Amino acid sequence: MKWYDNRLVPWVLPIFIVILWQLLVQYKIITTTLLPSPLEVVDAAIRLSESGDLQTHVLISTQRALIGFIIGGVIGFILGLINGTVLFFERTIDTTVQMIRTIPHLALIPLVILWFGIGEDAKIFLVALGVMFPIYINTFNGIKNVDRKLIEMGNVYGLSRGKLFTNIILPGALPSILVGIRYALGVMWVSLIVAETIGTDAGIGFMATSAREFMQMDIIVLTIVLYAILGKLSDLIAKLFEHRLLKWHPAFRKK
Template sequence: MVRAQALNKPIAGGKKAKKSSAAWGKGLVFPLLVIIIWQIVSSSGLVSVTVLPSPLQIVSTFYQLIISGVLLEHLQISIYRAAAGFLLGGGIALILGFLVGFSKQFESYLDPTMQMLRTIPSLAVTPLFILWFGLDELSKILLIAFASFFPLYVNTYNGIRSVDMKLFEVAQVLEFSRWKKVTKLILPSALGHILVGIRLSLGIAWLSLVVAELMGSSSGVGYMIMDARQFSQTDKVFVGIIIFGVVGKLTDSLVRLLEKKLLKWQTNFEGVE
């Protein structure tokens, strides 16, 4: 019996690997089809190069920007701004979301204000941030922090409040201390919601980065895009857009990988074949 189970493990691992590679293959079909059609349309001259440069031209521009070091310089600054804003906004969101979710007193005092602020668009507070903090790095980081705060706050709060009350009753019978309730009961149960909040906050951080880099910036991928637009360098604009998409996807994939490792004890519906 034990030998049979041992033999089944590598087979199961092989099946998972095949499914993963098959999923990647299927995911590439549509982008490749779009790129082929795009190249054909661009090469035929039906559309102006200024309006829609060919994929090969975009790749060539991408390569030139990498070789010159311009792209890496802009990308490093953008990653720093997005990471600093996310860590600041996300850190505060985790603390407040946990306090409000765990305590009715904190909920009464803080949550109404948080829910009101959540409805204010980032673009609406941009002029205020410029007036308060100027056009330095601080205003950009704070704007990203403001935008990335709310998805993680709401998901942390909802994750804690979605913990099954029956588990609390069991913890009460077992005489768990408050610390043990938090570490053994609340955090494991709310972790799925918190990780979803992190994914959403990271996405919002990248979206708000573009707005932040329009605030009198002289560096960053967002600035590079706006500078290219002024000189009608559409291929350079596409390079910036692709960079945002690729880095955003990589950060999202890292969080999803973290989800799989931390939540492997959960058995969730994964869709039908």
């Protein structure tokens, strides 16, 4: 095993950045009015944890993100599935979906507020809309790029349409679908960050907005760190599913 295969190696750079950040603030190269030190951010996290506010806001944001991800993911997967497998739907639906996909979903915030108000529905809608397209495009392309020779071989062996899909098409498209899920998880948190600035009274975005009004730089940076941690955890879970579901794939076999 090479040295860079060690599981601790990916964390060397983040740890170095945190140490450098602490030293720059400690020696007043960067003032705390511009950027608080890591220790101040940790202290803010401990303070909010003791009051229970941190856990409450993180839980609410996570719930919003997951609900939006499930709704958008299911819609994107179904659209990619039917457009990728049925030529009629590809011809009639795909162009419309691609046109809508090019519209920045966060630019729709004024419309979303008019449609849904400033409640939970608006936030979940924005997250779902952001998540839907990465999963759609990767599912669609994954199905379209399945080796045609394998499909022909399945037909030769007399596989039914159901078995052809479950045994050849879906496994062949799965790597692309999982890439779409990983990308969508990143979009999920980006969408949520913006969505939580829309008249909310709870969530990580609410913490950031409230801290900005009172110039609490330590809490503002804490919210950024929380989004980064949640994003990394989401990616780790997605990678775990990749390795579990793609054991047969050469790129995911343990060496």
